[in-house]
Structures are given as C-alpha cells and as structure tokens.
Amino acid sequence: xxxxxxxxxxxxxxxxxxxxxxxxxxxxxxxxxxxxxxxxxxxxxxxxxxxxxxxxxxxxxxxxxxxxxxxxxxxxxxxxxxxxxxxxxxxxxxxxxxxxxxxxxxxxxxxxxxxxxxxxxxxxxxxxxxxxxxxxxxxxxxxxxxxxxxxxxxxxxxxxxxxxxxxxxxxxxxxxxxxxxxxxxxxxxxxxxxxxxxxxxxxxxxxx
Numbered sequence: 001x002x003x004x005x006x007x008x009x010x011x012x013x014x015x016x017x018x019x020x021x022x023x024x025x026x027x028x029x030x031x032x033x034x035x036x037x038x039x040x041x042x043x044x045x046x047x048x049x050x051x052x053x054x055x056x057x058x059x060x061x062x063x064x065x066x067x068x069x070x071x072x073x074x075x076x077x078x079x080x081x082x083x084x085x086x087x088x089x090x091x092x093x094x095x096x097x098x099x100x101x102x103x104x105x106x107x108x109x110x111x112x113x114x115x116x117x118x119x120x121x122x123x124x125x126x127x128x129x130x131x132x133x134x135x136x137x138x139x140x141x142x143x144x145x146x147x148x149x150x151x152x153x154x155x156x157x158x159x160x161x162x163x164x165x166x167x168x169x170x171x172x173x174x175x176x177x178x179x180x181x182x183x184x185x186x187x188x189x190x191x192x193x194x195x196x197x198x199x200x201x202x203x204x205x206x207x208x
Contacts, residue, residue, distance in 0.1 A: 025078070027085035031131045035079035037170060041069075042076040046181055057180065064186035071133055077182055080175040087132040095132065098139040099123050103154055126161055134167040 009049070028034055038044070046069060054058040065073065087095055099120055127135045138147065138160070145151040147163055 001140055024156055025081050025085050027088050027091075027131060028082045028089075029091065031133045031137065034083050034133065035076070037174070039072075039076050039178065041072050042178060042181070043174060046073060047177065050181070050184065051187060057183070059184040060187045061181075061184050062187060073178065073181055077178045080171055083133075084137055084172050084175060086129045087127070087135065091132045095127065095135055096120060096134050097122060099127075100140050102139040122157070122159060126157055126166060129167065132165045136165055137167055138163045 027206065046065065049061045049063060049065075050059055051062045054060075103119055103123065141147040142155055142163070147155070149155055149159060
C-alpha cells in the first residue's frame with residue numbers, strides 16, 4: 001500500500017491537465033453537503049406546470065413562475081450543478097490517496113514505481129470530470145467489497161467508470177429536469193381568448 005501511495009502524487013503532477021471550474025459553481029466535497037435527492041417544490045410541484053414538450057428541448061408551461069418559484073428553481077439548479085461539478089485542484093491529494101488505497105490489490109503490490117505511477121494517473125484521468133464526493137464513495141465501496149465487484153480483483157477502467165456514473169446518475173437526471181424548467185416559457189394565450197376567459201363571454205368571428 002505504501003508503495004503505490006508513495007508514487008500517487010508523482011503520477012499526476014505533470015500528466016493530468018488542469019481544469020477550469022464553471023463560474024460561480026462551487027464543487028461540493030462533503031457528502032453531508034449534498035442537496036436532497038428530491039426537492040418537492042421544484043422536482044414535483046413546478047414540474048406539474050409543464051403542459052407541452054416539443055423537439056429541441058422546447059417546453060411550455062401553463063403559466064409563468066412566480067418570483068418565489070423562480071428563485072427556488074434557480075437555487076435548486078445551482079445546488080445540483082455544484083453537486084455534479086468536477087473535483088477542484090485542491091482535492092487532488094485526497095483523490096490520489098483514495099485511488100492509491102483502492103488500487104492496493106495483492107496483484108499490484110509488486111509493481112515498480114513507474115508502473116504504479118501510471119496506474120494511479122490512469123484512474124485519476126478517468127475520474128477527472130466527476131465530483132470529489134462520488135470518487136471517494138466509489139473508492140471506499142470498492143475497498144469495503146460493497147461495489148458489487150469481485151473483491152479479489154482490481155476494478156477495470158470500464159467498471160470504475162460505470163460505478164462513478166451510477167453514483168451521479170440521479171443528480172444528473174434531476175439537473176436535466178431543473179434546467180428544462182429553467183428554460184421553459186409560459187404558454188402565450190391570444191388576447192381574444194384571454195378576454196373571453198376572463199369575462200365568460202364568447203365571441204364568434206365571421207359572417208352572421
């Protein structure tokens with residue numbers, strides 16, 4: 001374990017490209033800081049206002065959001081984006097350490113420094129676009145034998161990627177729904193129809 005951990009930092013100092021974070025989005029590091037999986041007001045109540053979906057992501061609402069609803073929607077969207085934001089550069093030592101521990105399988109302990117460094121760098125590259133909390137959770141689940149993999153073998157790249165995607169999938173779907181609402185437009189009702197609805201009087205165009 002010490003052998004792989006010792007080379008973890010060396011593995012990525014020059015091999016991993018630096019990442020630029022999305023403006024105003026602060027990546028969430030701790031699991032206890034994650035937003036709730038379900039926000040009833042946004043994920044359910046506001047979603048019920050959708051009355052039409054078209055091609056290209058066009059969505060119409062039965063009515064416009066109130067100021068309070070719009071604020072709640074924007075807050076929910078920001079929280080979800082933060083939950084899914086890639087790990088920041090400040091997380092590198094922690095992520096490297098978690099990966100080194102995860103890769104400490106008996107078959108890997110005889111690797112020389114170059115091979116060990118390459119392995120850590122390889123898995124860190126796979127995780128470069130995933131959030132800190134998801135990587136830590138996956139690494140620890142693998143070490144604890146709770147990832148659904150054969151505990152006798154190191155996870156393949158495909159397995160590691162799949163586990164990461166599964167951790168963030170629900171948040172990705174919630175964000176897609178929130179962004180759909182964020183860009184939705186209220187249905188425009190013709191003035192004549194609106195007036196008839198408000199007065200209860202129906203007018204008929206055309207010859208009498």
